[in-house]
Amino acid sequence: xxxxxxxxxxxxxxxxxxxxxxxxxxxxxxxxxxxxxxxxxxxxxxxxxxxxxxxxxxxxxxxxxxxxxxxxxxx
Amino acid sequence: xxxxxxxxxxxxxxxxxxxxxxxxxxxxxxxxxxxxxxxxxxxxxxxxxxxxxxxxxxxxxxxxxxxxxxxxxxxxxxxxxxxxxxxxxxxxxxxxxxxxxxxxxxxxxxxxxxxxxxxxxxxxxxxxxxxxxxxxxxxxxxxxxxxxxxxxxxxxxxxxxxxxxxxxxxxxxxxxxxxxxxxxxxxxxxxxxxxxxxxxxxxxxxxxxxxxxxxxxxxxxxxxxxxxxxxxxxxxxxxxxxxxxxxxxxxxxxxxxxxxxxxxxxxxxxxxxxxxxxxxxxxxxxxxxxxxxxxxxxxxxxxxxxxxxxxxxxxxxxxxxxxxxxxxxxxxxxxxxxxxxxxxxxxxxxxxxxxxxxxxxxxxxxxxxxxxxxxxxxxxxxxxxxxxxxxxxxxxxxxxxxxxxxxxxxxxxxxxxxxxxxxxxxxxxxxxxxxxxxxxxxxxxxxxxxxxxxxxxxxxxxxxxxxxxxxxxxxxxxxxxxxxxxxxxxxxxxxxxxxxxxxxx
Numbered sequence: 001x002x003x004x005x006x007x008x009x010x011x012x013x014x015x016x017x018x019x020x021x022x023x024x025x026x027x028x029x030x031x032x033x034x035x036x037x038x039x040x041x042x043x044x045x046x047x048x049x050x051x052x053x054x055x056x057x058x059x060x061x062x063x064x065x066x067x068x069x070x071x072x073x074x075x
Numbered sequence: 076x077x078x079x080x081x082x083x084x085x086x087x088x089x090x091x092x093x094x095x096x097x098x099x100x101x102x103x104x105x106x107x108x109x110x111x112x113x114x115x116x117x118x119x120x121x122x123x124x125x126x127x128x129x130x131x132x133x134x135x136x137x138x139x140x141x142x143x144x145x146x147x148x149x150x151x152x153x154x155x156x157x158x159x160x161x162x163x164x165x166x167x168x169x170x171x172x173x174x175x176x177x178x179x180x181x182x183x184x185x186x187x188x189x190x191x192x193x194x195x196x197x198x199x200x201x202x203x204x205x206x207x208x209x210x211x212x213x214x215x216x217x218x219x220x221x222x223x224x225x226x227x228x229x230x231x232x233x234x235x236x237x238x239x240x241x242x243x244x245x246x247x248x249x250x251x252x253x254x255x256x257x258x259x260x261x262x263x264x265x266x267x268x269x270x271x272x273x274x275x276x277x278x279x280x281x282x283x284x285x286x287x288x289x290x291x292x293x294x295x296x297x298x299x300x301x302x303x304x305x306x307x308x309x310x311x312x313x314x315x316x317x318x319x320x321x322x323x324x325x326x327x328x329x330x331x332x333x334x335x336x337x338x339x340x341x342x343x344x345x346x347x348x349x350x351x352x353x354x355x356x357x358x359x360x361x362x363x364x365x366x367x368x369x370x371x372x373x374x375x376x377x378x379x380x381x382x383x384x385x386x387x388x389x390x391x392x393x394x395x396x397x398x399x400x401x402x403x404x405x406x407x408x409x410x411x412x413x414x415x416x417x418x419x420x421x422x423x424x425x426x427x428x429x430x431x432x433x434x435x436x437x438x439x440x441x442x443x444x445x446x447x448x449x450x451x452x453x454x455x456x457x458x459x460x461x462x463x464x465x466x467x468x469x470x471x472x473x474x475x476x477x478x479x480x481x482x483x484x485x486x487x488x489x490x491x492x493x494x495x496x497x498x499x500x501x502x503x504x505x506x507x508x509x510x511x512x513x514x515x516x517x518x519x520x521x522x523x524x525x526x527x528x529x530x531x532x533x534x535x536x537x538x539x540x541x542x543x544x545x546x547x548x549x550x551x552x553x554x555x556x557x558x559x560x561x562x563x564x565x566x567x568x569x570x571x572x573x574x575x576x577x578x579x580x
Contacts, residue, residue: 008406009444035439036508037407038355062446 002045003053003065010034012058017067021049029067032060047071107139107148111171116264117204117242119308121152121169124202124241128165128312129156137188143180148172150181150209153188155197158316161324164192167202170242175205177247178212182219189226196325198235200315201255206271207246220247227254234325235428237318239311240265240301243285256424257318257376258301259311260291267294267301295379299413302376317374321388321395323428330429330575335369335393338564342366346560350437354477354503357403360385363435363475364400367564369393376421381413382406386421391433392568394575397425399487400435410459410482411442412450419458422487426466431571434487437476439508441485456485463491469574471567472496474545475560477503489553495570497563498545498554505543509535512542 010032017029023043030041051068054060113120119127126134133156141149150172155164166188168175177185192199208216224247230236231254238252240260249267252258260267268275268289275281275288286292294301305311323330337343346366351358368389375387382405387398399418401408410418425432441447441456463470463485471494472487483504487493498504505512513534514521524530548554558566 008409008442009446035407035409035442036355036510037357037403037409037439039357039407 001050002047002069002071004029004041004043004067004069006032006041006060006062006064006066008032008034008039009059009061010039012054012056012060012066013038015052015054015056017049017052019049019052023047023049023069030054032066041066043067043069045069045071103140113171115242117170120171121167121202121204124308124312125152125154125156125165125167127309128200128202128315129158129163130160133157134165137191138184141180141184143172143178149184150175150178151184153184155191158319161319162195162197163319163324164188164197164199165202166199168205168242168248170204173206173209175242175248176207176209177205177216177220177223178209179215179219181209182216182223186219186222186226189223189230193226193230193233196234196328198237198319198322198324199230201236201238201251203238203240203244203248203252203265204242205244205248207244207248220250223247223251224254227251231256232326232427235319235322237315239315240267240291241308241311242266243268243271243289245269245271249289253300257303258294259303259305259314260294260301261308261311262291262304262306264308266290295377297380299377299380299417302380304379314374317372318388320372321374321390321430323430326428331395333369333371333390333393333395336371336390337369338367339365339370342370343561343564346563349560350476350499350501352501354508357407359404360400360402360408360435360437363560364389364398366560367391367435367567368398377417381411381417383408384410384414384418386417388430391564392571394431394571396431396433396571397421398433398435401438401486403437406442407439408437409439409442410456410485411447412452412455415441415452415455415459415485419455419462422459422462422466426462426468429468431469431471431574432463432466432487433567434470434472434493436472436474436478436483436486438478438482438486440479440482456481459485460491463487463493466492469571470494471570473558473563473567474498474502474504474554476501477508479503479505479507489555494574495555495566497556497558497566498548499560499563500545500557502545503539503543504545504548504554505538509538509543513538 013033014031024046025044027043028040032039047069050070053065136154150169152167166185208220236255238255238258243266266285266289291304295304342365368391373387373389385400385402389398489496517534521527545557549557
């Protein structure tokens with residue numbers, strides 16, 4: 001399992017990924033808002049989205065897991 | 076045959092009894108230069124590494140016969156050679172002698188090379204592969220290591236120092252690099268730590284591998300102790316030569332000039348529309364730099380540590396320059412504790428060796444909050460301000476989109492002594508972003524409004540045009556001029572020619 005983590009303290013502004021989605025490196029999983037910047041959280045691995053770990057508007061700290069990706073089920 | 080009535084003289088001594096100095100020297104050299112097979116993952120000997128670093132055939136060893144014990148060598152190969160024709164001093168630990176441990180004699184040999192480099196004004200490259208102080212030598216080893224450190228520090232104000240980490244480097248072999256300017260580590264081969272896994276386990280009980288405690292991944296991504304991770308020793312030597320190509324040989328020495336190369340034409344064409352109008356949308360600052368700088372060799376340092384700021388050596392109009400730029404693509408381009416330390420260290424280095432500093436600004440601010448305050452962001456941010464003020468080499472700054480608050484000041488502003496500074500026509504410069512500003516300025520009106528978000532956006536738009544646009548700064552003379560993206564290169568080139576007195580190549 002791979003965890004895509006927040007790179008900065010922020011609030012979850014958009015969740016682009018849905019559970020079950022196939023994703024690959026560069027795909028935008030969520031958009032985090034911090035310092036008035038829209039900071040995309042992009043996948044770095046191939047796999048399918050197994051869990052969304054946050055809700056819209058939730059405050060997350062640097063390093064918090066946002067999306068879980070199951071690499072074994074990758075394309 | 077008559078018998079001689081006197082004793083017959085003893086036959087003359089065999090020729091080999093008289094030492095033939097040529098063959099003695101040949102034997103000495105053969106034993107001293109014998110190839111000792113490297114251990115572990117190493118492929119090359121200390122001397123081969125020194126020879127590979129410099130121009131072919133240029134390496135000359137200092138005191139090659141110096142020995143700590145008969146036949147053993149001093150534990151280090153030191154000497155000089157050239158890179159791209161410029162002299163450089165090299166110190167290469169010999170891991171084949173007591174794992175490169177630094178004893179009294181080895182320390183003296185290193186200090187001799189350091190003293191030579193400092194006095195004559197040549198950069199010095201330390202090829203580190205040493206377990207640290209030699210335990211047998213006791214206080215003599217410690218005193219020798221301390222002497223190396225003291226010369227590392229003396230050298231800081233005189234010559235560039237580069238450290239390569241090509242093996243497990245503990246203690247003194249890790250501390251000396253920390254006192255030098257740039258440290259390059261070979262992946263999965265070089266490590267730096269206070270002490271290795273065994274001593275860590277004995278001291279604290281922690282069970283960790285050499286890579287965990289001091290691998291290149293830790294030091295180039297997390298700790299910032301090292302500044303570049305490369306795949307092989309050859310890559311480390313190439314990176315060192317590239318780094319040296321941007322640097323003067325010593326403080327006050329000639330700045331390196333190459334023939335000017337135009338910026339990449341595709342990047343130039345893309346420049347006017349590269350930066351998203353909406354200040355919250357991220358983009359890749361590297362593409363902006365491509366449209367301004369010479370389309371030639373660059374070297375980014377610390378690419379994976381605090382990536383919200385870019386620090387790189389490059390050229391513009393053939394001048395070697397240091398470039399500092401916010402990177403919106405990483406963490407929104409914010410300044411935080413680590414980014415401040417990284418940036419301050421880079422600017423300070425450029426100032427120390429008179430390299431011009433080009434600053435490209437698109438910064439949402441210093442990252443506030445409990446985590447960053449706990450890391451000392453105020454103290455670390457202050458280092459960046461000090462580095463800019465202390466730097467007397469040409470400082471050119473351009474705001475390409477937004478520059479708010481303390482981060483505006485910290486990013487090479489006019490207040491900190493920028494010699495020339497510009498703002499792109501679409502940019503915003505203010506104490507804080509429009510959204511935050513109107514929330515404070517119009518708190519009561521927003522509280523009473525029926526549709527506060529609509530009112531806030533209207534007020535923010537007014538604030539953006541009336542307060543944050545760069546024309547106010549230009550009218551006040553705080554920004555020299557408002558320019559278009561495609562004018563940036565010519566402005567910088569002209570300013571640099573003026574500030575370097577049009578110095579010849």
